[in-house]
Amino acid sequence: MVNFKEIENGVTAPLGFKASGVACGIKQKGGEDLALIYSEADALTAGMFTTNKFKSAGIIVDLKQLKHGNNFRAIVVNSGNANACTGEEGIKDAEEMVAITAENLGINKEKVLVSSTGIIGRKLPMDKVKKGIIEAVEKLSYNGGSFAASAIMTTDTKPKELSLDTGIKGRGNKTIQIGGIAKGGGMISPNVATMLVFLTTDACISLEALKESLRIAVNKSFNRLTVDGCMSPNDSIFIMANGLARNERIKPKSENFSSFAEALTFLCETLAKKMASDGEGATKLIEVKVKGAWDDKDAHRAAKAIASSALVKTAMYGADPNWGRIISALGSVKVKFNPDKISLKLQGTSLIEKGKFVDYNEKKLSDSLKNENTVIIDVDLHHGEKYTTVWSCDLTEEYVKINAHYRT
Amino acid sequence: MVNFKEIENGVTAPLGFKASGVACGIKQKGGEDLALIYSEADALTAGMFTTNKFKSAGIIVDLKQLKHGNNFRAIVVNSGNANACTGEEGIKDAEEMVAITAENLGINKEKVLVSSTGIIGRKLPMDKVKKGIIEAVEKLSYNGGSFAASAIMTTDTKPKELSLDTGIKGRGNKTIQIGGIAKGGGMISPNVATMLVFLTTDACISLEALKESLRIAVNKSFNRLTVDGCMSPNDSIFIMANGLARNERIKPKSENFSSFAEALTFLCETLAKKMASDGEGATKLIEVKVKGAWDDKDAHRAAKAIASSALVKTAMYGADPNWGRIISALGSVKVKFNPDKISLKLQGTSLIEKGKFVDYNEKKLSDSLKNENTVIIDVDLHHGEKYTTVWSCDLTEEYVKINAHYRT
Numbered sequence A, B: 001m002v003n004f005k006e007i008e009n010g011v012t013a014p015l016g017f018k019a020s021g022v023a024c025g026i027k028q029k030g031g032e033d034l035a036l037i038y039s040e041a042d043a044l045t046a047g048m049f050t051t052n053k054f055k056s057a058g059i060i061v062d063l064k065q066l067k068h069g070n071n072f073r074a075i076v077v078n079s080g081n082a083n084a085c086t087g088e089e090g091i092k093d094a095e096e097m098v099a100i101t102a103e104n105l106g107i108n109k110e111k112v113l114v115s116s117t118g119i120i121g122r123k124l125p126m127d128k129v130k131k132g133i134i135e136a137v138e139k140l141s142y143n144g145g146s147f148a149a150s151a152i153m154t155t156d157t158k159p160k161e162l163s164l165d166t167g168i169k170g171r172g173n174k175t176i177q178i179g180g181i182a183k184g185g186g187m188i189s190p191n192v193a194t195m196l197v198f199l200t201t202d203a204c205i206s207l208e209a210l211k212e213s214l215r216i217a218v219n220k221s222f223n224r225l226t227v228d229g230c231m232s233p234n235d236s237i238f239i240m241a242n243g244l245a246r247n248e249r250i251k252p253k254s255e256n257f258s259s260f261a262e263a264l265t266f267l268c269e270t271l272a273k274k275m276a277s278d279g280e281g282a283t284k285l286i287e288v289k290v291k292g293a294w295d296d297k298d299a300h301r302a303a304k305a306i307a308s309s310a311l312v313k314t315a316m317y318g319a320d321p322n323w324g325r326i327i328s329a330l331g332s333v334k335v336k337f338n339p340d341k342i343s344l345k346l347q348g349t350s351l352i353e354k355g356k357f358v359d360y361n362e363k364k365l366s367d368s369l370k371n372e373n374t375v376i377i378d379v380d381l382h383h384g385e386k387y388t389t390v391w392s393c394d395l396t397e398e399y400v401k402i403n404a405h406y407r408t
Helices: A057-068 A087-105 A126-139 A145-151 A207-219 A257-277 A296-307 A310-317 A323-331 A362-371 A397-404 B057-068 B087-105 B126-139 B145-151 B207-219 B257-277 B296-307 B310-317 B323-331 B362-371 B397-404
Strands: A005-007 A017-022 A034-049 A071-081 A112-119 A160-169 A175-183 A196-201 A236-241 A285-293 A343-346 A349-353 A374-380 A386-393 B005-007 B017-022 B034-049 B071-081 B112-119 B160-169 B175-183 B196-201 B236-241 B285-293 B343-346 B349-353 B374-380 B386-393
Touching (some): A017 A145, A034 A057, A034 A126, A034 A145, A034 A196, A057 A112, A071 A087, A071 A126, A071 A196, A071 A236, A112 A196, A145 A160, A160 A257, A207 A236, A207 A257, A257 A285, A296 A323, A310 A323, A323 A349, A323 A374, A349 A362, A397 B310, B017 B126, B017 B145, B034 B126, B034 B145, B034 B196, B034 B207, B071 B087, B071 B236, B160 B257, B207 B236, B207 B257, B285 B310, B323 B343, B323 B349, B323 B374
Parallel strands (some): A071 A112, A285 A374, B071 B112, B196 B236, B285 B374
Antiparallel strands (some): A005 A160, A034 A236, A175 A196, A343 A349, B017 B034, B343 B349, B343 B374
16 A cells, blocks of 8 residues: 655655755855765665776775675765776775764764765865865754755756655654655666665664665666666665664565555655756656566666667657657667567657557647657557656757866 | 779779769758669679668568579669658558669669668658659769769768779779768667668679678678667668679689778778768767777677767767766776776877876867867777777767757
8 A cells, every 4th residue: 555645855854864965165166065964873774886897986985884884874975076086095085085974973984975976087175075074064954955955966957855754654653754865967877876866764674675675666766767878987876764763673574565665666766757857958858668568678678778769869859759760769679579560659649559650640749749848658569568667858959068068 | 912092983983883863852951862873784782781670661672682682783772761660651662663773774673672761751752753763774874973972861961982993803904893882870870780881893702702791891890880879770781793803703712802801891991980970960080999808799898888978979079088988988888807907098198007097188188189080099908809999979969959850
C-alpha cells in the first residue's frame, strides 16, 4: 500500500537533520558553492558511485571512509570545482575538507563524507573552502535543506529538492520521512550513479535494507536518465538514515520494506525528471516509454537509444515530428524485435501501428510539440512483456553555448 | 611499395566510367538531387550496408539485386528523400528507379543498383525522379564525376571526391585508377557503412579480392568516423570494378593486392576525413589517436568515446583546452588501462605524462585550438601495442540549428 505524500523541507524534512549552503568564492561567477548536511544522530549511510575509471578525489576518500564504517554524521559538498584529476594533492584536499568539517562540528573525522562537482583538473582553493566550511557549520539549521539544494548547483538553473512523508509509522504519532536534493546539468548518462544526489531519512533500517532500497530506487530513476551521454568522475548518490523516527527496524523482508522502497523510488524518480527537464540548455523533458521488449536489457537499450539520439533531441527542440529519426535510433542498437511489427506514438498520436504507417495531422502534432513542456514517445516492440521509461531532454543551441565556454 | 598519386575526375577517373548529376526537384530547396554512375563494361560490384534494422527501400532492393549477381553497369542515386520507412510502396518506387534507369540506358535491369539519402518517411515524387533519370542518362559524361559528387549531397556544404592513379600496371602504358565520391553530413557513427560512398576502379580483380580490399579500406576509414553517433537506414558503400585497365587479375594473395588495398584505403581515409571536417555545423576536424591499447577493440572504444563525447566536442568548438572532459570520456568506457599511467597530448602539448599532470601554457593551447582547423588528441594508454585513429568534428550551435529544422 503506497500512502506517501509530499511535504516541505527537502533533506531537512526528516527528524534530526540540519543543512546549510554558503557562498565562499569557489565559483568564479559567485553564488553559493558549499553545502553541508548534518545528522544529530549517527546515520547509517549507503553510497553509489560513478563507474568512471577516473574517480574524483572526494570519491576516493569516501570509498576509504565507507570501508571503515557505515555510520556518518555529515556530508560536506562543494560546487564550482570537481577536485577530479588533481592527483595526490587533490586527495589531500578532500581529506582536509573532511577534517575541517569534523573539527568544526566537534565530531570524529571518520563520520564525515565529502563530495565535489564542477570544473575538472583544477586545484581546490582550500583557504576559501575552509572559510566556507566554518560558515556552513555556523549556519546549519533545521530548515536549511533548500540552501544546500542551491549550493550544490553547477549549470542547473533551478535547485532540485523533494521530501515525502512515507506514512510508515514510527514511535508515537511520528511517521518516517525522506528527503532529497540533487544536482544535474550535463555529463549525465544512465549508468550507476550519474550526478550528485543526497538523500536523508529518519527511518530505522538495516544496512542491507537501506542498500537494497537505494538500489531499487536508483535503477528506476537516475539510471533511466540521459542528458548528453557523458559520465562524470564525480557522480555520487548518498542516503543517510538516522533512525530517529524510532520505527520497528525495516529489514529486506519486513512488512514496511516495500512501502519504504516505493516512496524512495518516487522521490528519486521525481528528482530524476527534474534533472532531465533542467538538463543543460533544455527546453523540454523527453519521456521515452518502451514496452513489448524481450527482456529488461532490450527495453532499456531501445529507450536509451531514442532518448540519447542527437537527431531525435534536436528534432524535438525544433517541434518537428520527424519520427524517421526515432525509428532510425531504435534500429541502430542490438535489440530483438521485428521492424515490420512495431508501433510508435508521439504525444499520444499514433504514427505506426504494428508496422503500418498511420496518417496523422502533422501540423497538429507539431503544435503539440511546440506547446507542451514534455514530449512523450511510446514504442511497442511487440516482442515480449518487458517495459521501461527513460528520461532525456532536447538538444539546443544553448547546450552548445554553455559547454563551449564552460570554463571561461 | 605504395606509389599512388592523386589525379582528377573522381568516380569518372577510371577508364570506362561516366557520371552525371541533375536537379529534378526532389529537394524542396532546389539544387542537384539525382546522380548516375555508369560503367561501359560490366563491373564487378561489392557493397557494404547499414546494420540498422530499418533498412531503406533502396538497400532492400540492392540486397535482392546482389543475390542474383555481382556484375553491374549503373548506380542511380537521389538525395533529398531517403525512401526509408516508406513500406511496400517505397520498395516499388526503388524498383521503378532501377527499371527506368535500365530502360533509358538500354541495359538489363538486373545490372542497376539504387541509393537514396535525405528525409526519412516520405514518399518519393516518382514523376520528378523519372524526369531526373532521363536527364541524367542524357548528361552522362567522362568527366561527370564532380556533378555526381554534388548531386548526392544533403547537408554537406562541399562535394567530396578523390581519385588516384594506383601506379599498378595494366595493359600497355595504362595504370589502374580508382575514384570515389561520398556524402556525409549527419547520422554518422562508426559501424559498418555509415554514409553514402561510391567507388569506381578500372582494375581487373577477383570478387574475393575486391570484397577484402573494400573491407580493409572501410575498417580503416569510414568505420573510424563519428559525427553525431547516429546511424541511418540508408548507409551504403559500393565499389565497381570494370577491369578495363586489363591488368593481370588481382587476387587476395597476388603481388598487387596490398598495393591496391593501400591505395583504396588512402582514398577512403581521405574521404572519411573530408566527411568529418564537413560534419553538420562543424568548424573543426577532431582527430583522436589512441595508442598503447591492449587490443584493437580497446583502442577503438577509447578513441570513439573521446571523439563522440558531446562535452569534448563543444569544448573544442569553444577552443577551451578542457582536458578533464577528455579524461572523463576515456574513463567512462570499458577499456583496460591504469588511470594512473596514461599520457595525454592536445595539439602536441603534453598535459599528462604517465599519470603525472604537466604544467602547460593554457593561453597558447587555447590559441592553437582557435587558429587550427584540426584538433589532435593523442592518448597513450601504456597498456599494450595496439593503436587507432578516429575522426570526428566539433559540436556547434549550427548542428542544432540544422537538425532542429531539417524538414521545414
